[in-house]
Amino acid sequence: MRSRVLGARTDRAVSPVVGAVLLFALAIALLAIVQTAVVPSLNAQAEFQHHERVQVDVVALDGATDRVVASGIGESVPVEAGLRYPPRMFFVNPPPVTGTVRTTEPEPLAIANASADGAAGAYWNGTTRTFDTRSLVTMAEYHEHTAGATVYDSWSVSNRLTNDTVVVSGDSVVDGRRVTLTTLDGDLYRTSTTTETLDLVPTSAPARTVTVRATDGPITLTLPTELTETQWTTLMDDEIDRTGDRTNDRYVSEVTCDRSPPDPCGQVTITLEDGARYELQLGAVAVGGNGTHATPTYAVDIAGDETSVSENGTRKLVVETRDQFDNPVSGVETTATLDGPGRLRTLESATGADGRAALVYEAPENVAATTDVSATVGFGERPRERVTFDLRVLDLDGSGQRSPTATITAVDDRSAGNQDRYDVTADLADADGDLDRAVFELRTPDGTVLDDATTQIGGSSATVSETLRVTAVDRHDEYRIVVRAVDAAGHTAIDDRLVDGSG
Template identity: 30%
Template sequence: MFGLVMLLLASLQATAVPIWNEDIEFRHDGEVRSSVGDVHDDIVELSTRRADRSNTVELGVRYPTRPFLLNPPDANGRLRTLPNGTVTLSNATAAGEAGDYFDGTDRSFVTRTVAYEADYSEYRSAPRYLIDNGGLIEQHEGADLARSDPMLVDGTRINLVLVHGSLSRSGVRDASVMTRAGSPSADATAVSNESSPVGITVPTAAGQSYWESALGDELASAGGYVTSIRVTAGEPYNTLRLELRPNVTYRLRTAQVSVGGDRADGAPEYLTRGETTGTTAVGEHREVEYVVRDRFSNPVADVDVEAAVVDGPGELVAANDTSDDDGTVRYRYVSDRAGTATVRATFGSAPGALETAEQSIAVHSGSESTDGCRFPRWTAADPTVRLTNAQEGCAWSGVESVDGVSLSDPNLTSLTGANEEFDPKRQYFRLGFTVESGDTAYYVAVTRTTDLASDVVDLDGLTRSYGGSWSNTNVQVYRRVGDQAFELRGEGALSSSALEEWYQRTRSVDLLDQAAYGSGNPGVDELRSFTSGRTVTIRFLEFHGATTVTAA
């Protein structure tokens, strides 16, 4: 009997125990795939927003105790960052001050690949997991499989996700992995090259077949922009070289994320103009913005910037001359005479071209009308007027057959409420006007009114948050039904795409065109029917910001 028991135990040891242990190892591999995937997802998320994330990876396997049976030593796993590798962007040129930095010469950055592998006793074909250039890769003997969508090139978008830090964990215990946003990318930089291919060179632990498969849809032969994919073998990395079609504008995002170490905050590298451009009127305050950026073209906070009018009329008053979380500094410009002013901003002890940015401001005087408004006369021959902050109560008569009221060349302002306090996160635009003919009057509120009981001038304000998010986009059309009574005839929300094109000055937005509204606005059809073929008077009752208005 004893011999039979020993024979049975020997059989279990030789056949069953390896099978049991392989099953444990296989299930652990699935858990690790998920955990490393969570770390990958954190890196991708923190490449676009400033935050910290923590995840746990169970590194290895402890085999259960089995009476009278023997187990191999615990299976250790290892999670680590591979050595530094160099990312290079070639032949990429940007416009404006960004062109001082992206000037077509090579721009190089440092990154690392995160790798996990386990030393299993039985599951010998277990893959290695890689977080490589923003992608999650399952690496088998002779085959690399994509476990996430590739990020490096997506249409005309170039996404360089750089990993900073040193991580080395091994054993069987749980390992805590801290991921921190070092330099998240909130905005893209437009880069191009008219004659030469834009080149991207990155270190990679993957091979040629992986990248050809991952970027197959991006190839020029498939309707994309990648003309060449070439991987050169090397140690500790292979080198991937991509070439992209010339004479195409690409949207470049470069972000740095720290894994397993301290956050590497970006140092200030160069200065650009902010989102405020255009003209102003004599005596009117106008906001002037500059943005401090790091070597990845992302905003840098807490940098002192100096600005002054170096040519032309006017002066600056600092609103905040230390960059905020969006890297932005703001000033108020005002002039007591017409002309063109040059405003120059710098940072650092010895500013050069990278640390300097300039913008011009055209100041017009306008002409006095009988109601005290400083605007050019609005006539049928020239149905266009430039409106600037807080110049209200202005009327124009004799405007003939209006089929559209188009707004173009805008300046939004960060002044809010009666105290005119700056809000560094949002910009506003308010517009309220009546259209009158005979005893009939309509009132248009951009955006929605909060009270029409007496004065038709209480507006919430069209709002744009930093990065291009729009709110308070409703436009309301009222018709006067009594001395101080108005009836809502229709309302609708302007579409974010129409507003962003207006803001970026690529297209005007017509308040009487249904195409400007996401779901239409029945009030504008009624108003356009009223104005078409009539001579009307347009009176602006509230205005905050600046824009050119065309009624034709």
């Protein structure tokens, strides 16, 4: 009887142990299910969100590149290359995701049939100009999420999958009559499981604008790209002129690809309409800080050309050295020669941060008659590397043939909104009393006339005021105001002044 009671008690003691074992086994099974099914799903979500953040970072890098080109000041931009999974108690994560940030091999970008007026025309003379550019590629080796590379190539940000490319954002290469192109440089290759900071270094900036027109056929822009013709047509949809209407502010006549759809273009060619002048703005940025800085390519006269100076007077001459992207180059040594009487005095022989060097022409104490002289300034021997300043020395004491004089006395900047406007006043005189007209011009620094006004005058002296203005895409960062006094015999005197613009 007693033994039976003890057996019952033993059975009751075993039951809790068996229950605990069953609960532990169930917990292990649940953990295994979560580890094999739920954790991968959570990691896939984390990877997807990481891929979205990478796209945001690359789009931000695109915006930073635009700022660097505009300002000439470098920036640092973070890009979340890799990913570390959040810790999960009792569960095992795979190793962190390794991401790669790299630049591609350089490919050519070409601008054909573009010509400029003035000194810039020695470089932009219709010859095809070619520039190397790269793309920036970011790619993460995800464990669960399927995603391709995020690619930035200065005119678009895209996701490239095995058999497809999706455009994330696109920059407007052509906006009305403004053409903007930035090349990427730098030999970069980094791998990381965290965030990489990329230095953007300006190698040609701040960007200047040059006015160009077509010669020997329309201007064409040929760019390397992995987008399709359909995607490019969508990006350029607001700029393509499908009707040939010259008044609709659309100036792209055609977008064509080297390869037929649905294959990526390889190279896309954007053809601009004939008969218009375009504002061309180029720049270059190195990613990672190890790019090649642009080199001096051509020189332009900024102030002093086609002006007059009285005998025993002086005139300041300013030359600017530019690279192949039309932007200023500092530290370039310049030399000068003079053809005619007088002498040249150097103020700065090496170009400054604005790419400019200055010298002063000193006229002789007396000339027997109004005399033309020329000063040639530059940094090399090729024609495009030197500019000539044509000057007229006026015989004011009457010992020879007398010419008029022109002096700008006031420039009132009344710019507002999308219009740059200047009210210009000048004093004009002629000892012979046969003043004929006053001509006012608003020019770009490279000599293109943007606006002009002519006033008929007479007698021996006059004070004349005119308004010069430009709007929208014709605006520039700087202008040269030129006033010419012309007498009845055709003799001319010129004065000029540099003013800031809002372009």
